[in-house]
Amino acid sequence: MDITMAVVLVLVLGLLMVKFALFQPRNPNSPPCISGWIPWLGAAFQFGKAPLEFIEQARVKYGPIFTVFALGNRFTFVTEEEGIEAFLTSKDIDFEQAVQQTVQRTTSVPAEIFYLNHSRLYSMMKGKMGTSRLYLFARTLCQELHEHMDYLGIAGTENLSDLIRSVMYPATVNILFGKDVCPTNKSDIKEFEEHFQKYDEDFEYGSQMPEYFMRKWSKSKKWLLKVLEKVVADAERANPSESNSKTLLQHLLDNLHGKHLAPNYALLLLWASQANAMPVAFWTLAFILSHPSIYKNIMEDLVSVFGKAGKENIEVSEDDLKKLILIKWCTLEAIRLRSPGAITKKVVTPIKIQTFTIPTGDMLMLSPYWVHRNPKYFPDPETFKPDRWKEANLEKNAFLDGFVAFGGGKHQCPGRWLAIMEVHMLVVLFLYKYEFILLDPVPKESLLHLVGTQQPMGACRVRYKLRQ
Ligand code: HEM
Numbered sequence: 001m002d003i004t005m006a007v008v009l010v011l012v013l014g015l016l017m018v019k020f021a022l023f024q025p026r027n028p029n030s031p032p033c034i035s036g037w038i039p040w041l042g043a044a045f046q047f048g049k050a051p052l053e054f055i056e057q058a059r060v061k062y063g064p065i066f067t068v069f070a071l072g073n074r075f076t077f078v079t080e081e082e083g084i085e086a087f088l089t090s091k092d093i094d095f096e097q098a099v100q101q102t103v104q105r106t107t108s109v110p111a112e113i114f115y116l117n118h119s120r121l122y123s124m125m126k127g128k129m130g131t132s133r134l135y136l137f138a139r140t141l142c143q144e145l146h147e148h149m150d151y152l153g154i155a156g157t158e159n160l161s162d163l164i165r166s167v168m169y170p171a172t173v174n175i176l177f178g179k180d181v182c183p184t185n186k187s188d189i190k191e192f193e194e195h196f197q198k199y200d201e202d203f204e205y206g207s208q209m210p211e212y213f214m215r216k217w218s219k220s221k222k223w224l225l226k227v228l229e230k231v232v233a234d235a236e237r238a239n240p241s242e243s244n245s246k247t248l249l250q251h252l253l254d255n256l257h258g259k260h261l262a263p264n265y266a267l268l269l270l271w272a273s274q275a276n277a278m279p280v281a282f283w284t285l286a287f288i289l290s291h292p293s294i295y296k297n298i299m300e301d302l303v304s305v306f307g308k309a310g311k312e313n314i315e316v317s318e319d320d321l322k323k324l325i326l327i328k329w330c331t332l333e334a335i336r337l338r339s340p341g342a343i344t345k346k347v348v349t350p351i352k353i354q355t356f357t358i359p360t361g362d363m364l365m366l367s368p369y370w371v372h373r374n375p376k377y378f379p380d381p382e383t384f385k386p387d388r389w390k391e392a393n394l395e396k397n398a399f400l401d402g403f404v405a406f407g408g409g410k411h412q413c414p415g416r417w418l419a420i421m422e423v424h425m426l427v428v429l430f431l432y433k434y435e436f437i438l439l440d441p442v443p444k445e446s447l448l449h450l451v452g453t454q455q456p457m458g459a460c461r462v463r464y465k466l467r468q
Helices: 003-022 044-049 051-062 081-089 095-107 111-128 135-152 160-177 186-201 215-237 248-255 259-274 277-289 292-306 318-323 325-337 386-391 416-433
Strands: 065-070 073-078 155-159 343-347 351-353 356-358 363-366 434-438 461-466
Touching: 044 051, 044 065, 051 065, 051 073, 073 081, 081 351, 081 363, 095 111, 095 259, 095 343, 111 248, 111 259, 135 160, 135 318, 135 416, 155 160, 160 186, 160 248, 160 259, 160 277, 160 416, 160 461, 186 215, 186 259, 215 248, 215 259, 248 259, 259 277, 277 292, 277 325, 277 416, 277 434, 292 318, 292 325, 292 416, 318 325, 318 416, 325 386, 325 416, 416 434
Parallel strands: 073 363
Antiparallel strands: 065 073, 155 461, 343 363, 351 356, 434 461
8 A cells, every 4th residue: 555545544544433423323402513624623623713603504404402512621602592491590600600711811810810819809899880889870970971072072083983982981980990090091901902902802712722822912911900009009009998989999809819810810800891882882872873863862851850951960860760760671682783793601510401401511501692683582673762761660670581681690890880881971971961973873793702792793883973
């Protein structure tokens, strides 16, 4: 046998072995598995190219429960009632184990410190940002937003995302970290924001890939951690004894084990507080401006609460926001339509869903983006219909059935009510102060990321001018 023949034989045998390893007869109790041809990598390429489309196509082809094998992991998606219920309530799945590696890769917090701190920090945040304490943020948030809106001048043309970021980013950082604790002067804030944007843009890849492949991202992460060292030291020095006077960062420092990792936790808080709220504010305003009758109704509501538009720096209380319910519905509807691609929990005891048993070690996955497109929960799901939120008991802080943008069960996002208030307040102040005209069509969502709120695919310019 010549050498070429031998190589061909070895290759064929190798492929057969791989095929055998990957395509063993399926256990009838396991969900159908999409595993690709390449060992370990599995379906990573097809999945990674267009993850959200992949999930929907797989649901259509394989049914409501299916597994994707990629990068050595099994990701089992649940897409309908029983699976969603299990994802939100089952004791056989674990949030901490699902996110630990992401936290380690993105913030360099080691596993043992993460597990030591997580539940205490979560309870602290849930308490400090709960609905009964929002009033503590409302006044300063309003002042901060005004202060940063003043830099916009009387008129201009700008990409809507940039316009929102220039106001919302410093305002919300200041309410959570303390006034001027993070860099705020014009040139410092620009550099800080640039690094943060880089960190945010590639957060998802950074959470999956070794740092070696993420040089630029890793540089921005280190830059931010360095600056946050000083931020944390300043916050520690100024830490007041009165609990209501403390910032969220100071509460975090009080509750943290492993003080040397305080900058890393500050980075995590910074990312969690900004990465979703800013795109949500973008979509909310973009949807309002592109629906003239909704825009008109909102302007009438604003005038009925604050009088003729154009007054200087109105003070907006939590009670005023309650009267402006249509803007809150628009915020929730924007969140519904642009929700995270997937949230995850790790199976720790085999879990039975429908006729399938999902084995220990699987990552159980739920896609808020697709659940929110299920007409069973949201009739006419692709349409921006703020009115549908009339049915939600928002007075009792309940969302609509099937709304899972903030996760669900024990580990729902602790910042959800604050996030909604931030966007609500920003939209009130922007629309009351300025008249806006959209210069571009509202962009489509990029559908490229599983983590976090969907980003716009391309720019959307607006012209704004002060109302007289
Ligand atoms: C509209 C904006 C927001 C959205 C859509 C959002 C969404 C989420 C989601 C989906 C999770 C994971 C829940 C799970 O997997 O079950 C989460 C966790 C978290 N969010 Fe938010 N979030 C938003 C705003 C905020 C804000 C403003 C803050 C802080 C001020 C915040 C702080 C956090 C934290 C600390 C966690 C981790 C909770 C844990 O470790 O258990 N989020 N958020």
